[in-house]
Amino acid sequence: MNRRWSRVLRTPLGLASAGLMVLVLGLAVLGPVLWGAAAEAVDTDNILAGPSSAHWAGTDNLGRDILLRVLVAARLSIVLALLAVVIAVVAGLLLGSAPFLVGKRFGRLLSATVNIAVAFPGLLLALFFAVVFGVGATGAVLAIGLAGAPAFARLTQTLVAGIAARDYVAAARVAGVGRVRILFRHVLPNAAEPLVVNATIGAGAALLSFAGLSFLGLGVQSPAYDWGRLLHDGIGAIYVNPAAAIAPGTAVLVAGLAFNLFGESVAKGLGVGAGPLAVLPARTESVRRPETAVEEVRSVPSSDVVLDVRDLEVTFPGPVRPVRGVTFAVRRGEALGIVGESGSGKSLTALAVTGLVGDDGRVDAARLELLGHDLRAADTPVRRRTLGTSLAMVFQDPMTSFNPARRIGGQLAEVAIHHQGTARRAAIARAVDRLAAVRIPDAGTRARQYPHEFSGGMRQRAMIGMGLMGTPALIVADEPTTALDVTVQQQVLDLLAAIRAADGVALMLISHDVAVVGDVCDRVLVMYAGRIVEDLPATDLAGAARHPYTRALVDAVPDMSTDLDEPLATIPGRPVDPAHMPPGCAYADRCPLADAHCRAEDPPLTADPGHRVACWHAGEPLPTPRAADELVESP
Amino acid sequence: MTASIAAVGQARPWVRFGTRRLGRLLVSLWVLVTASFAMIHLIPGDPVRGALGPTAPAELVEARRAALGLNDPILTQYVHYLEGLVTGDLGTSLSSRLPVSDIVAQRLPATLALAGLAFLAAVVVAIPLGVAMGVLTRRGHGRRTELGFTTTSIVVATVPDFLVGVALVYVFGVRLGWLPVAGNDTPQAYVLPVLALAIGPAAILARIVRVEMVRVLEADFVRTARAKRLPARTIYLGHALPNAATAALTLGGLLLGGLVAGTVLVENVFAWPGLGSTIVQSILNKDYPVVQAIVLVYGVGVLVVNTVVDVTLARLDPRSLIREG
Amino acid sequence: MKLSTVGIAALCLTAALAGCGGPAPSNSGDAQVVDGGTFTLGLSSDPGSLDPQMGAGSTLFAVTQFAYDQLVSVDDRTGEIRSQLASKWEVGTTTGANTVTLTLTPGVTCADGAKLTAKAVADNLNFVADPNNKSPFLGTYLPAGATSVGDDAAGTVTITLAQPAPFVLNGLAALPIVCPSGLANRASLAKATAGTGPYQLTEAAPGDHYTYTIRDGYTWGPGGATTATNGLPDTVVVKVVENESTAANLLLSGGLNAAAVLGPDADRLEKAGLFTATTPAIVGEQWYNHAAGRVTDDPKVRLALTQALDLDELQKVLTSGRGRTATTMATNEPAACPGDSVSHALPVGDAKTAAALLDEAGWTAGADGVRAKNGKPLALNFLYQNSLGSSGDAAAELAVRQWKDIGVRATAQSQNETTLTGTIFGAGDWDVAWVALNVGSPDQLVPFLSGPAAPQGTNFAAISDPDYDAAVQKAMAMPGKDGCKTWLDAESALIAKAEVVPFANDNVRTFGKGAKFETPGQLIPTSIRMLAS
Numbered sequence A: 001m002n003r004r005w006s007r008v009l010r011t012p013l014g015l016a017s018a019g020l021m022v023l024v025l026g027l028a029v030l031g032p033v034l035w036g037a038a039a040e041a042v043d044t045d046n047i048l049a050g051p052s053s054a055h056w057a058g059t060d061n062l063g064r065d066i067l068l069r070v071l072v073a074a075r076l077s078i079v080l081a082l083l084a085v086v087i088a089v090v091a092g093l094l095l096g097s098a099p100f101l102v103g104k105r106f107g108r109l110l111s112a113t114v115n116i117a118v119a120f121p122g123l124l125l126a127l128f129f130a131v132v133f134g135v136g137a138t139g140a141v142l143a144i145g146l147a148g149a150p151a152f153a154r155l156t157q158t159l160v161a162g163i164a165a166r167d168y169v170a171a172a173r174v175a176g177v178g179r180v181r182i183l184f185r186h187v188l189p190n191a192a193e194p195l196v197v198n199a200t201i202g203a204g205a206a207l208l209s210f211a212g213l214s215f216l217g218l219g220v221q222s223p224a225y226d227w228g229r230l231l232h233d234g235i236g237a238i239y240v241n242p243a244a245a246i247a248p249g250t251a252v253l254v255a256g257l258a259f260n261l262f263g264e265s266v267a268k269g270l271g272v273g274a275g276p277l278a279v280l281p282a283r284t285e286s287v288r289r290p291e292t293a294v295e296e297v298r299s300v301p302s303s304d305v306v307l308d309v310r311d312l313e314v315t316f317p318g319p320v321r322p323v324r325g326v327t328f329a330v331r332r333g334e335a336l337g338i339v340g341e342s343g344s345g346k347s348l349t350a351l352a353v354t355g356l357v358g359d360d361g362r363v364d365a366a367r368l369e370l371l372g373h374d375l376r377a378a379d380t381p382v383r384r385r386t387l388g389t390s391l392a393m394v395f396q397d398p399m400t401s402f403n404p405a406r407r408i409g410g411q412l413a414e415v416a417i418h419h420q421g422t423a424r425r426a427a428i429a430r431a432v433d434r435l436a437a438v439r440i441p442d443a444g445t446r447a448r449q450y451p452h453e454f455s456g457g458m459r460q461r462a463m464i465g466m467g468l469m470g471t472p473a474l475i476v477a478d479e480p481t482t483a484l485d486v487t488v489q490q491q492v493l494d495l496l497a498a499i500r501a502a503d504g505v506a507l508m509l510i511s512h513d514v515a516v517v518g519d520v521c522d523r524v525l526v527m528y529a530g531r532i533v534e535d536l537p538a539t540d541l542a543g544a545a546r547h548p549y550t551r552a553l554v555d556a557v558p559d560m561s562t563d564l565d566e567p568l569a570t571i572p573g574r575p576v577d578p579a580h581m582p583p584g585c586a587y588a589d590r591c592p593l594a595d596a597h598c599r600a601e602d603p604p605l606t607a608d609p610g611h612r613v614a615c616w617h618a619g620e621p622l623p624t625p626r627a628a629d630e631l632v633e634s635p
Numbered sequence B: 001m002t003a004s005i006a007a008v009g010q011a012r013p014w015v016r017f018g019t020r021r022l023g024r025l026l027v028s029l030w031v032l033v034t035a036s037f038a039m040i041h042l043i044p045g046d047p048v049r050g051a052l053g054p055t056a057p058a059e060l061v062e063a064r065r066a067a068l069g070l071n072d073p074i075l076t077q078y079v080h081y082l083e084g085l086v087t088g089d090l091g092t093s094l095s096s097r098l099p100v101s102d103i104v105a106q107r108l109p110a111t112l113a114l115a116g117l118a119f120l121a122a123v124v125v126a127i128p129l130g131v132a133m134g135v136l137t138r139r140g141h142g143r144r145t146e147l148g149f150t151t152t153s154i155v156v157a158t159v160p161d162f163l164v165g166v167a168l169v170y171v172f173g174v175r176l177g178w179l180p181v182a183g184n185d186t187p188q189a190y191v192l193p194v195l196a197l198a199i200g201p202a203a204i205l206a207r208i209v210r211v212e213m214v215r216v217l218e219a220d221f222v223r224t225a226r227a228k229r230l231p232a233r234t235i236y237l238g239h240a241l242p243n244a245a246t247a248a249l250t251l252g253g254l255l256l257g258g259l260v261a262g263t264v265l266v267e268n269v270f271a272w273p274g275l276g277s278t279i280v281q282s283i284l285n286k287d288y289p290v291v292q293a294i295v296l297v298y299g300v301g302v303l304v305v306n307t308v309v310d311v312t313l314a315r316l317d318p319r320s321l322i323r324e325g
Numbered sequence C: 001m002k003l004s005t006v007g008i009a010a011l012c013l014t015a016a017l018a019g020c021g022g023p024a025p026s027n028s029g030d031a032q033v034v035d036g037g038t039f040t041l042g043l044s045s046d047p048g049s050l051d052p053q054m055g056a057g058s059t060l061f062a063v064t065q066f067a068y069d070q071l072v073s074v075d076d077r078t079g080e081i082r083s084q085l086a087s088k089w090e091v092g093t094t095t096g097a098n099t100v101t102l103t104l105t106p107g108v109t110c111a112d113g114a115k116l117t118a119k120a121v122a123d124n125l126n127f128v129a130d131p132n133n134k135s136p137f138l139g140t141y142l143p144a145g146a147t148s149v150g151d152d153a154a155g156t157v158t159i160t161l162a163q164p165a166p167f168v169l170n171g172l173a174a175l176p177i178v179c180p181s182g183l184a185n186r187a188s189l190a191k192a193t194a195g196t197g198p199y200q201l202t203e204a205a206p207g208d209h210y211t212y213t214i215r216d217g218y219t220w221g222p223g224g225a226t227t228a229t230n231g232l233p234d235t236v237v238v239k240v241v242e243n244e245s246t247a248a249n250l251l252l253s254g255g256l257n258a259a260a261v262l263g264p265d266a267d268r269l270e271k272a273g274l275f276t277a278t279t280p281a282i283v284g285e286q287w288y289n290h291a292a293g294r295v296t297d298d299p300k301v302r303l304a305l306t307q308a309l310d311l312d313e314l315q316k317v318l319t320s321g322r323g324r325t326a327t328t329m330a331t332n333e334p335a336a337c338p339g340d341s342v343s344h345a346l347p348v349g350d351a352k353t354a355a356a357l358l359d360e361a362g363w364t365a366g367a368d369g370v371r372a373k374n375g376k377p378l379a380l381n382f383l384y385q386n387s388l389g390s391s392g393d394a395a396a397e398l399a400v401r402q403w404k405d406i407g408v409r410a411t412a413q414s415q416n417e418t419t420l421t422g423t424i425f426g427a428g429d430w431d432v433a434w435v436a437l438n439v440g441s442p443d444q445l446v447p448f449l450s451g452p453a454a455p456q457g458t459n460f461a462a463i464s465d466p467d468y469d470a471a472v473q474k475a476m477a478m479p480g481k482d483g484c485k486t487w488l489d490a491e492s493a494l495i496a497k498a499e500v501v502p503f504a505n506d507n508v509r510t511f512g513k514g515a516k517f518e519t520p521g522q523l524i525p526t527s528i529r530m531l532a533s
Helices: A002-010 A012-035 A066-102 A104-119 A122-133 A137-164 A167-174 A179-216 A227-236 A243-270 A346-353 A381-390 A408-419 A424-437 A443-447 A456-467 A486-503 A514-520 A538-544 A548-555 A596-600 B002-006 B013-042 B047-052 B058-068 B074-086 B100-136 B143-158 B161-175 B187-217 B220-227 B232-269 B275-284 B288-316 C058-067 C118-129 C168-172 C180-184 C186-190 C244-253 C265-271 C299-308 C311-318 C351-360 C386-405 C417-427 C442-449 C466-477 C480-496
Strands: A305-316 A320-331 A335-339 A362-364 A367-370 A391-394 A474-478 A506-511 A523-528 A531-537 C038-043 C072-074 C081-083 C086-094 C097-104 C147-151 C156-161 C199-205 C209-214 C235-240 C258-260 C275-288 C371-373 C379-385 C409-415 C432-434 C500-512
Touching: A002 A012, A012 A066, A012 A243, A066 A104, A066 A137, A066 A179, A066 A227, A066 A243, A104 A137, A104 B013, A104 B288, A122 A137, A122 A179, A122 B013, A122 B232, A122 B275, A122 B288, A137 A179, A167 A179, A179 A227, A179 A243, A179 B161, A179 B232, A227 A243, A227 B161, A227 C244, A227 C386, A243 B143, A243 B161, A305 A346, A305 A506, A320 A346, A320 A506, A320 A531, A335 A346, A335 A514, A346 A367, A346 A474, A346 A506, A346 A523, A367 A381, A381 A391, A381 A408, A391 A456, A391 B220, A408 A424, A408 A443, A408 A456, A408 B232, A424 A443, A424 A456, A456 A486, A474 A486, A486 A506, A486 A514, A506 A514, A514 A523, A514 A538, A523 A538, A523 A548, A531 A538, A531 A548, A538 A548, B013 B074, B013 B288, B047 B058, B047 C417, B100 B143, B100 B187, B100 B232, B100 B275, B100 B288, B143 B187, B161 B187, B161 B232, B187 B232, B220 B232, B232 B275, B232 B288, B275 B288, C038 C058, C038 C244, C058 C199, C058 C209, C058 C235, C072 C168, C081 C086, C086 C168, C097 C118, C097 C168, C118 C147, C118 C156, C118 C180, C168 C442, C180 C186, C244 C258, C244 C265, C265 C500, C275 C299, C275 C311, C299 C351, C299 C386, C311 C386, C311 C500, C379 C386, C379 C417, C386 C409, C409 C417, C442 C466, C442 C480, C466 C480, C480 C500
Parallel strands: A335 A506, A335 A523, A391 A474, A474 A506, C038 C235, C038 C258, C379 C409, C379 C432
Antiparallel strands: A305 A320, A305 A362, A305 A367, A523 A531, C072 C081, C086 C097, C097 C156, C147 C156, C199 C209, C209 C235, C258 C500, C275 C432, C275 C500
C-alpha cells in the first residue's frame, strides 16, 4: 500500500497536485486563524479601492481586504465541499449497495432509477434540490451532495456487483453469512480504494459546483462568505476592480484543480501503473549491418517477375530487427508460400512488401519492386493507384479487418471509386459482381449488409473479393485461414487457387502450416529468425528439404503414417528472441546437427537454381531418423 | 419492459431498437415529470408559508395555496399537473403573474441558441483537433505532443465554465474591450458566452477523439484500408473517424447534457436573457411554477439529447443496435 | 393576491412622482440631432402587468409615460403646473365643497382613434377613487373620497374633494389616464396599451422587451410638446436589463441609448463621457414594522435599533461614498417643500445608549449574546431591495453587524421590487425594511405614514401616530406651500421617534448614448432627442 502511494508521489503530476492539496488544506486550517479578524475589518473610507500595497486585491463595498477574505474563505469553501462529498458518498453507498441487500426485483428498480438520475447533469439536480431545501449553505450542501449521489451509486453498484461475483464472496454466501455482513466484511473494504479516489475527484467537482451555486446567489448567504460568494460580489465590480473577481476565481480554480489532479494521479498511481508522464525510450537509429550473405539470384528481373525483393530488412526501435536481409521474387501466376513459426518474420515480410509495416517500424531494402514500381518511393496518388489495383491483401482475421461501421459493398466499392474513378453506383455494382465472383450468395443483399452480419468464411471471401476489385497481379494472403473453422478453410483456399488459375494472379501465401502451403503453392520460402533458411519447390518439401529446420517442420505435420497414439511431434526449443540474436546460426540451439562452426558463423543462403538453403550442414542426415521421437514434448 | 419487447422480431433490429429506446425515453420522461411535480411537495413544511414567512396572514397563505392548487388531494393535483402539461399550461408565475408557458417560450430560444452554438463550436473545434492529434500521436509518434496535449486538455477541462466566463469577461471585455460581455443583441455578443460554454467540452471531446483515433488507427480494418491504398484523408476521415466517433459521441451526449446545464451559470455571467438567468431569479423569489417548468424544460432537453445521441450512435455503429437495451 | 400588485410609486429609486421638476440635464457636447430611429431604454426589472393605474413600481411608471398622458404636467424647473390633457384648470370652492375643474385640450385622441371624452376622464378618476379597486394611487395621487363628473359638452371634468388637498394638481400630474377601450376591457391593459400618449405599445415580450411606436398628430404633450418635434425616435424599445454592469456595458457598446446606473459602474460611464441626466432621490430609508406582535412594535426597540446604527457610515457604504445625508422625506427637486426635516431630528445615540434602551425595555442579553424578553429572542427579519447591488448588500451586512453588537440578531434578505412589495404590502413577515420612497410633495406620503395598514391600506409599516395625523389635518387645510413648515415639522416628529429613518440621498443618474433626454423623476418621452453618432 505504502509503496503504491509513494508511486503516486513520484510522478511530477502527482507530486505537484499533492503539493497543491497540502497548500489548499493548510490554508483551510490556518486561514481563518491567521487572518479571520483582519478580513472582517471594515474601513468605510476605503470602499471599493483598487489593488494597492496595503490591499493587494483591493477592497470590497465595506472597505475590507479582498485578498484576506479570499484566504479566509478557503475553510468554508472546502468544508462545505467535503460535507457535500460525504453526503454524496454515503447516499451513493446506500443506493448503490441496496440492490445487493434487498434482492433482485427491488434492486433492479433502484438501479434503473439511479441510471435515469445519472443521465441528468449534476447542476440540474443541484438546482432541483436547492429548491427543495431552500436557498442557503445548508440547502446547497444537501443539494450538491444528493446531486452527486447517483454517480457514486452507479460506481458502488458496479464495484459491488464485481466483488460480489468473486469466489470468496460466493463461498461466504454458501457458508450462510448474512448479506449485510458480507457487504461490510468483504465487499465494501474491497470497494474502498476506488471510492476514496473517486471521492477525491468528487470533492474537486463539489468545490466547483458549490462555487457555482454561491456565485448564482443560491449558496452561502451574507454575512458568511465562500469563494463563490466573493466571486458573486466581485463580478459586479469587475470593471471597477477586476482583482475582486479574479482573486476568488483563481482560488476556486486552484483548489478545484488540486482535488481533481490529485484524485486523477492517485487513480493512475494505484490503478494502471505508470502514469502518462512516464518517459518511453527514445527511438534509436538502427545501424545498418553489412549483409553477410547476399547471393546472386536472378540479377536481372525478368519481365514476368511480379514482386522483386532484395535484402529486405525491418527494424523496430530498440533496435530490434525481426526481418534480416530477405531476398526473393514472385513470378506471374506463381504461388509462393512463406512458412515459419510465429516470430519468424514471415508476416512482417508480407507487411513490408505491401508497405503496411506500422509507423514505428523501418523498412530497408536494396530493391523492393512490384511490377517494376519501386515500393520504397514516396507515396503519390499514382503509386497508390498502381498498388491499389494491382496488389491485393487478405488478412488473418476477417472479423476485425473490415470496418465495422460501414457496409460491405461500400468498402469494396471504395477501391474502384478511388483508384479507377468509377462512379459510386457503378462501383457498388462492381462490388456486387465481385462478391458474386467470390461465391457469396445473394450478393446484392449482402453488399448492403454490415460486416457483423457476415459469417467468418464469408467475410474472408468478401475480403478476397475486395482484392479483386482491381486487376491484381499479386495477392498477399497472410494466414488467411487461421481464424476460420476447419470446414471453411478449404473453401477459402480453393477460392484463392481458382482465382490464380483463372487470372494468372501471383499468390503469396503466408502460413505457419506447412501442409497448407505445400498444398497450394509452387514454391516455399522457409523463414527462421527473420531470414530465409530455405527456398525450395513445394514438391521437394516432403522428401528433398535440406535444412534441418524445414525437415523438422515437415516432420511435425501429422500424415497417414503418423502413429496417432504418439504425441504430436513438435520442434524442440524456442525460437530466438529477435532482440538477442546469436552471432552464428540462429537455429543452432535447436539443431541436432549444430556444431561450433554453426554457433560462430551464420551460414549464407547458397544459390542453387531452384533451391536455396542456408545451412553449414545442409542435407546431412539427422542423427536419428526421427529425431522428433525423442524430443516430442516441447519445453 | 424488456420482456414484452423482446418478442418483436430479431430480424428488424431498428424496430427493436426504436421500441426499446422509446420505452426508455418514456420512462425517463415520466420520472422527470413526476420529480418536477414532486419538487414543490418535497419542500419541508408548507412551501407557501416558507415563501411568505411564518407570520403571513392566514388568508394570504390560503389564497396562495389555492392558486398553486395545493389544497386538492395530491392525486388530483398530479392529474391536473399532467393535464396542464399536455395542454401546454404550465401554470402562472407567482411574481410576474404571467403564464409560465409565455415566460418559457420567451426565454427558451436564447438558451437553445447558446447551447446549440456552443455544442457546435465544441464539435467543430474538438473533432479536427482530436483527429489531428490522434494522427500526430499515433503509435510511435509525438510523445511530447501527446504529453503536452493531454495535460493541457485535462487542465482546461477542469476549469468550470463560469470561471472561463469570468476570465473571458476580464480579458476581452475589461482589458481589451473587444467584445460585448452581456446580452444577446449583436452577433458579437454570442462570441464570449459560446466560448465560455464550449471550451471545457471541446477539451474533453478532443481528448477522447484523440485516444479513440489512436486506438482505431491500430485496428485491423485501418490496415485493410491502407492495403487498399486509400488516400490518407480517406483513411483518417472515412474509416478511422466514424469508428472513433462512436465513443466520442457517447461522451458528446453527456457533454451536451452537461452543456445544457452549464448554460445556467454562463447565462448568469453574461446576463444572457435565457432560461438560466430566469431559473435563478425564480428560485430566489420562490416562484415555484416557473422553477418547475424550467427544470422540466432542461430535463426534457437532456433526455432529447441523449435519445438523439443513441439514435445517431446506432446509425454510425450498427452493432450498437444489438447491444442496446 | 391582488395586494402584491399594489406597489408604491416611490419604492424605486428611479421613480419619483411628477410634480417635482428635475434639474437641467448636463450637456454631452453639441452632437447633431437626428429625427427617427430607435431609442432603447434599459430598465432594471420587468414592469409585470402594464395596467397604468394598478401598479406603481418604478419600471411600470417608466413604460407608462410612453403610452399614457396625465391631465396636467409640472414644469421641471419652476415646479409650475402646465398643460397636458387639460389646457385649463381651476382649484376652488363651489357650493361649499373643494373642487378642481379641468378643461380638456380639444382634439385629444386615443391611439385607436377614439376621442378622449370628459366622461371617460371622470370614469378614470372614479375608478381610482373606488377603494374596492385597490388602486395604489388612491390617497397618493388622488385624494381619498374624491368624486368626479365629466361634462362632454363643455369638455370639463369636475372633481369634488372630501377635504382640502393642497397639492391635488401635483398628484393629478402623476395619474395616467386610460382610454375608453381600456376602461371597458380592464384585463386587456395588462398586456396592451390604450392611452393618448405619444407612443403606443406594438410588441410585448414580457421579461425581455417592449416595443413602442410613435403616433402621428400628437400635440398635447407636457407644455404643448408634439410628436412632430425633430429628433424624436420613431420606435422606443424598453429592454429589461437586470444587471447594472450589463446595462453599463450595453450603454457603452450602444446596445442601450439610456439606462439609470447607480452603482460603481456609473463611474466608468462618466469617464467615458456619456450624456447624463440627474435626478436626486432618497436611496436609504429605514422602515419598521409597527404591526402588533412584531418586536419593532415597541417604540423603545425602534429607537434603540436606530441609535445602534452608524447612519453616516451606512450612507457612505450604500452610495459607495457618493451620496449625502437625507434632507426631507419628499425630496425630489424642486421639492414642493424644500428644507431639512431630517438631520436635526435623527435620534442621537450610540451602541451604548441603544443597549441601555433595550435593557430598559426588558430585552436582556441571553447566554448566546442575543437579547430576549419573556423567552422571545430579539430577532429581526430585515429586508432590503436588490436594486442597489453589492453596495446594498454591503450596507445591509454592516447594519446587521452593528445590531449584532447590541445583541440583536438580524437576518438580512435582499428581494427584488416585486417580491419586496409583495412582502411589505401582503405577507407582512418583516421587521425592518429599507424602502426608498420618493415623492415630490409631503402630502403624497400621507397614505404611507398613516391610515389603514397593509394589506387593507397603503400604510405598509402600520404607522399610527396621532401627532402626525393631527399635523396632517392642519397642513392639509393650508393652501399650497404655506403649509410646508407644518409638513416638515410633522416629518421631523416621526423621524425623531424613529418611526421612519431616512438616511441617504444620492443623485440618480440616467446615462445616455446617442440620445439626450430629461429625467425629472421619469424619463419624459417627448424630451428624447436622437443624436447623430
